[in-house]
Amino acid sequence: MRLFKKKDEVLDPYTVEQCNSCHAISKRKFREGDHVFKMIEKCTSCGNGQMMVTKIFGEVSK
Numbered sequence: 001m002r003l004f005k006k007k008d009e010v011l012d013p014y015t016v017e018q019c020n021s022c023h024a025i026s027k028r029k030f031r032e033g034d035h036v037f038k039m040i041e042k043c044t045s046c047g048n049g050q051m052m053v054t055k056i057f058g059e060v061s062k
């Protein structure tokens with residue numbers, strides 16, 4: 001059996017936020033302390049909704 005060494009992949013973490021009022025979605029780079037369902041600042045699109053983290057994922061950086 002032959003083993004192939006997997007090439008090291010570096011993942012860049014991203015955070016997706018969604019407004020609970022107008023459902024605007026914004027994606028940005030992950031910041032320390034982010035977690036799913038974390039409330040962020042007020043929505044800048046509608047002005048009265050609250051932005052919440054809905055997803056955190058990693059993308060392979062090139």
Ligand SMILES: [Zn+2]
Nearest residue numbers: 019043046049
């Ligand atoms: Zn909004």
